Amino acid sequence: MDFDLTDDQRLLKDSVDRLIADRYDFEQRKKARTEKDGWSRAMWAQFAELGLLGLPFAEEHGGFGGGPVETMIVMEAFGRGLVLEPFLATVILGGGLVRRLGSAAQQDALLPQVAAGKLLLAFAHVERFSRYDLSDVQATATRAGDGWVLNGEKSVVLHGDCADKLLVTARTAGGRHDRAGIGLFLVDAAAAGVSRKGYATQDGLRAAEVAFANAPAEAVLGDPGGALPGVERVVDEAIAAICAEAVGLMQCMHDITVDYMKTRQQFGRAIGSFQVLQHRSVDMLVALEQARSMAMFATMMAADEDETIRRRSVSAAKVQIGRSGRHVGQEAVQLHGGIAMTMEYKVGHYFKRMTMLEMLFGDADTHQKIVSEMGSLF
Amino acid sequence: MDLNFTPEEIAFRDECRRFFRQEFPEAIRRKVLEGQHLTREEIVTSHRLLNARGWATPNWPKEWGGQDWSPVQLYFYQDEMQQAGVPSPLGFNTSMVGPVIAQFGNLATKERFLAKTANLDIWWCQGFSEPGAGSDLAGLRTRAERRGDTWVINGQKTWTTLAQHADWIFVLCRTDPAAKKQEGISFILAPMDTPGITRRPIQTIDGGHEVNEIFFDDVVVPAENLVGEVNKGWDYAKFLLGNERTGIARVGFSKARLKRIRELASLEHVGSHRIIDDPKFREKLSAVEIELKALEMTQLRVVAGDRKRDKGKPDPASSILKLKGSQIQQTSTELLMEVVGPYVMPFAMSDEGSGRNETGYGPDYAAGAAPAYFNTRKVSIYGGSNEIQRNIIAKAILGF
Numbered sequence: 001m002d003f004d005l006t007d008d009q010r011l012l013k014d015s016v017d018r019l020i021a022d023r024y025d026f027e028q029r030k031k032a033r034t035e036k037d038g039w040s041r042a043m044w045a046q047f048a049e050l051g052l053l054g055l056p057f058a059e060e061h062g063g064f065g066g067g068p069v070e071t072m073i074v075m076e077a078f079g080r081g082l083v084l085e086p087f088l089a090t091v092i093l094g095g096g097l098v099r100r101l102g103s104a105a106q107q108d109a110l111l112p113q114v115a116a117g118k119l120l121l122a123f124a125h126v127e128r129f130s131r132y133d134l135s136d137v138q139a140t141a142t143r144a145g146d147g148w149v150l151n152g153e154k155s156v157v158l159h160g161d162c163a164d165k166l167l168v169t170a171r172t173a174g175g176r177h178d179r180a181g182i183g184l185f186l187v188d189a190a191a192a193g194v195s196r197k198g199y200a201t202q203d204g205l206r207a208a209e210v211a212f213a214n215a216p217a218e219a220v221l222g223d224p225g226g227a228l229p230g231v232e233r234v235v236d237e238a239i240a241a242i243c244a245e246a247v248g249l250m251q252c253m254h255d256i257t258v259d260y261m262k263t264r265q266q267f268g269r270a271i272g273s274f275q276v277l278q279h280r281s282v283d284m285l286v287a288l289e290q291a292r293s294m295a296m297f298a299t300m301m302a303a304d305e306d307e308t309i310r311r312r313s314v315s316a317a318k319v320q321i322g323r324s325g326r327h328v329g330q331e332a333v334q335l336h337g338g339i340a341m342t343m344e345y346k347v348g349h350y351f352k353r354m355t356m357l358e359m360l361f362g363d364a365d366t367h368q369k370i371v372s373e374m375g376s377l378f
Numbered sequence: 379m380d381l382n383f384t385p386e387e388i389a390f391r392d393e394c395r396r397f398f399r400q401e402f403p404e405a406i407r408r409k410v411l412e413g414q415h416l417t418r419e420e421i422v423t424s425h426r427l428l429n430a431r432g433w434a435t436p437n438w439p440k441e442w443g444g445q446d447w448s449p450v451q452l453y454f455y456q457d458e459m460q461q462a463g464v465p466s467p468l469g470f471n472t473s474m475v476g477p478v479i480a481q482f483g484n485l486a487t488k489e490r491f492l493a494k495t496a497n498l499d500i501w502w503c504q505g506f507s508e509p510g511a512g513s514d515l516a517g518l519r520t521r522a523e524r525r526g527d528t529w530v531i532n533g534q535k536t537w538t539t540l541a542q543h544a545d546w547i548f549v550l551c552r553t554d555p556a557a558k559k560q561e562g563i564s565f566i567l568a569p570m571d572t573p574g575i576t577r578r579p580i581q582t583i584d585g586g587h588e589v590n591e592i593f594f595d596d597v598v599v600p601a602e603n604l605v606g607e608v609n610k611g612w613d614y615a616k617f618l619l620g621n622e623r624t625g626i627a628r629v630g631f632s633k634a635r636l637k638r639i640r641e642l643a644s645l646e647h648v649g650s651h652r653i654i655d656d657p658k659f660r661e662k663l664s665a666v667e668i669e670l671k672a673l674e675m676t677q678l679r680v681v682a683g684d685r686k687r688d689k690g691k692p693d694p695a696s697s698i699l700k701l702k703g704s705q706i707q708q709t710s711t712e713l714l715m716e717v718v719g720p721y722v723m724p725f726a727m728s729d730e731g732s733g734r735n736e737t738g739y740g741p742d743y744a745a746g747a748a749p750a751y752f753n754t755r756k757v758s759i760y761g762g763s764n765e766i767q768r769n770i771i772a773k774a775i776l777g778f
C-alpha cells in the first residue's frame with residue numbers, strides 16, 4: 001500500500017488545483033450560475049482542454065486512461081471549488097454507463113465526443129416513488145419495429161436540463177421491483193415525446209424532471225433486460241466519486257472555520273482562544289479525516305469485481321461520508337454564528353452542497369442498512 | 379407533590395384548544411403546520427385575532443392588557459397555540475419591547491405605545507446585534523448623542539429580523555462612551571422612516587429574506603424616545619432577554635412538527651412498505667419524542683418554579699430549555715428531510731419565499747424540507763447561542 005501519488009497523479013492534482021484556485025473563486029462561481037445553463041460553457045471547454053472530460057476513458061476514446069484515484073483527485077478539487085458544471089452527470093455517470101454497458105461501437109461513437117466537451121449526458125433513473133432503490137423502475141420500454149419506445153417519468157435527473165442525450169432506465173419485463181427486466185436506453189433529449197422541466201437544486205446546481213411519452217430510443221445499451229448490475233456498478237463508482245467531492249467540501253468548511261475562529265473577535269479576543277471552541281474544531285477534523293479515509297476506501301473498492309464486497313464497501317463509505325458531512329457542516333455553521341446563515345458567505349454553500357451529497361444515491365441510514373445486511377466488513 | 383393538573387387547569391387547556399382549533403382561520407394554521415412562510419398581512423391578521431380576545435399579551439401587567447394567568451395557564455396557552463399551528467403573536471412586540479416599556483417606561487411612553495404595540499398597529503423590530511457585537515452584545519458601538527431635545531444616532535445594526543415589515547425599531551445605543559461597557563448603554567425607540575435610517579436585506583441560506591442590516595446616519599429622534607433612564611439600557615435588555623420564558627423551548631411547535639413527520643412517513647414508501655413501518659425509522663422518531671417529553675416535563679418544572687421566582691430576573695434554567703429545545707427543533711428537520719428523500723433537491727422557493735412547491739416537482743410537501751433544515755440552524759445561534767447558554771449555566775448554576 002502506498003498513499004503517495006505517482007508523478008503523473010501529482011501533475012494532475014497540481015493542474016486541477018491550480019485551475020480551481022485561479023478560475024473558480026466564489027465570485028466567479030456566482031457569475032457562472034447566472035449563465036444560461038446555470039454553469040459556464042467556457043469552463044467546460046477548459047476542462048476538456050485539460051483532459052478532464054475524458055479522465056476515466058481509454059486513450060483510444062480520446063481519454064486520459066485514468067483510474068479511480070484520478071477521479072478522486074479531480075472530484076476532491078471540484079468539491080473545494082463547489083463546481084457547478086455537469087462533470088458527475090456527463091463523465092462519471094453518463095460516460096461510466098456507456099463504458100460499462102455500451103458496445104464497442106457505441107463507445108467509439110459517444111466517448112470521444114464526451115471527452116472533447118461536445119456531448120452532454122445525463123442519467124435518468126430516479127422515479128417519484130423509487131427513492132434510493134435502484135431496482136424500483138416503473139418506466140417502460142416497448143419494442144417498436146427495430147427499436148424501442150419509452151413511456152414514464154424520471155425525477156431529479158442531475159443536469160437533465162442541459163443534456164444532449166439521456167441514459168434512461170426502463171422496464172422491458174417483470175414487475176416493479178424485479179431485478180431482471182430493466183434495460184438502459186439512449187434517448188436524444190430533443191426527440192419527439194421527451195419533455196423536460198429544468199430547475200435549480202438546493203445547492204445551486206441544476207436538475208430536471210423528464211417525461212417520456214412514446215419517445216423513441218436511439219439505442220439500447222447492453223442486454224435490454226439485464227442492465228441493473230451494470231447500473232449498480234456505475235452508481236457505486238459515482239458514490240466513490242462524490243465521497244471524494246464531499247472530502248473537498250469538508251476540508252474547505254474546516255479550513256474556513258478555523259481561519260474565522262482565529263480572526264473573529266468577541267469579548268476582546270479571538271473566539272478561537274476559547275478552548276471549548278478549539279475542541280469543537282478538533283472534532284470536526286477527526287470527522288473529516290475519518291471521511292477522507294473512507295473516501296479512499298471507496299475509491300479502492302469501487303472497481304472490485306466481487307459485487308458483494310464492492311457494494312458493502314462503497315455503502316460503508318457513504319455512511320461515513322454522510323455522518324461526517326453532517327457533523328462538519330453543522331459545526332461549520334454553528335462556530336461561525338450568524339454570518340454562516342447568509343447567502344453572501346461561502347460556508348453556507350458548502351453546507352448545502354454537503355447536505356445534497358448526503359442525500360444523493362441514498363442517505364446514511366439507507367446505506368447503513370445495506371452494510372448491516374451484507375455481513376461484516378472484516 | 380401532585381403531578382396532576384387541576385380540573386381548572388384542564389378546563390383552561392380545553393378552552394385554549396377549542397379556540398385555537400375551531401375559531402382560528404384554518405388557512406393560516408395549515409400554512410404554519412406545513413412550514414410555509416406567512417405574509418405580513420397574515421401575521422397581522424392572526425396577531426389581531428389574538429389581541430381581540432386579550433390573548434396577544436397575556437404576560438403583560440394586567441392594567442396594560444395582561445391576563446394574570448398562572449404559569450401553568452401560560453404554558454397551556456403557548457403549547458396549544460403552537461400545536462394548532464396558530465402563529466405566536468409577534469415576539470418583538472409582546473415579549474420584548476412591550477414588557478420593557480410596561481416595566482420601565484414612564485406613563486407617557488406607556489400610553490403612547492402599549493395599546494398600539496399589543497394590537498400590532500406598530501410593528502417593532504429588534505436593533506441589538508451589530509457586526510462586531512453578537513455574543514458580546516455589550517461590545518456594541520452604535521452611538522446616541524444628546525443634542526438639545528433630541529438624540530442623534532449613528533452606527534449600524536445587523537440581523538434585524540423582519541425589519542422590512544417594521545414601523546419602529548428599539549435600539550441599544552452607547553450613550554456614555556467613557557463608562558464601563560455595560561454601563562453606558564441606553565434603550566431608544568426610532569420610527570423606521572426617520573431620515574438617515576437605511577435598510578439592506580440579507581438573504582439567508584434557505585433562500586428566504588428574514589434578516590436585514592440597518593444603518594443609522596445622523597438619525598434624529600426626540601429625547602422622549604428614550605425608555606426609562608439613560609445608561610440603564612443594559613438592565614432592560616437583560617430583563618427583555620430573560621423575559622421570554624415558557625415559549626423558549628418551542629415544545630408545542632416541535633410536537634406539531636413530529637406529528638407531521640409521522641404523517642408524511644405514512645405517505646412515503648420505501649420499496650413496498652411505508653417509512654413509518656420501518657422499525658429503524660420508528661425508533662429514531664420515538665427517540666426524539668422521548669427527548670421532547672423530557673423537555674416538556676423540565677419545562678413544566680421550571681414553569682412551576684416561576685411562582686416563587688422574582689419576576690423579571692433571568693433564571694438560568696431557561697438556558698436549559700433553550701439549549702435542549704433548539705437541538706430538538708434541529709433534529710426534527712433532519713428527520714423531515716430524510717422522510718422526503720430525493721425530492722429534497724429541487725429548489726422551488728418563489729421570491730416571496732413561500733417555501734411551498736408550486737411548480738410541481740414531486741409531492742407538495744417536499745419543497746420546504748431542505749429549507750427548513752437549513753433555516754433551523756439559526757435557532758442555536760440567535761437569542762444567545764448554545765455556547766453562550768452553556769456559559770450561563772456553567773457560571774450561574776454550577777458556580778464556575
Ligand SMILES: Cc1cc2nc3c(=O)[nH]c(=O)nc-3n(C[C@H](O)[C@H](O)[C@H](O)COP(=O)(O)OP(=O)(O)OC[C@H]3O[C@@H](n4cnc5c(N)ncnc54)[C@H](O)[C@@H]3O)c2cc1C
Nearest residue numbers: 334335336337338504506507512513537539760761763765
Ligand atoms: C436568523 C437570525 C435572526 C436574528 N435576529 C436578530 C434580531 O432580530 N435582532 C438582533 O438584535 N439580533 C438578531 N440575531 C443576531 C443573533 O442574536 C446573533 O447572531 C448571536 O448573538 C450570535 O452572534 P454572532 O452571529 O455575531 O456570532 P459570534 O458572537 O461571533 O459567535 C461565533 C461563534 O463563537 C461562539 N462564541 C462566542 N463567544 C463565545 C464564548 N465566550 N464562549 C464560547 N463560545 C463563544 C458562538 O457561540 C458562535 O458559535 C439574529 C441572528 C440570526 C442568525
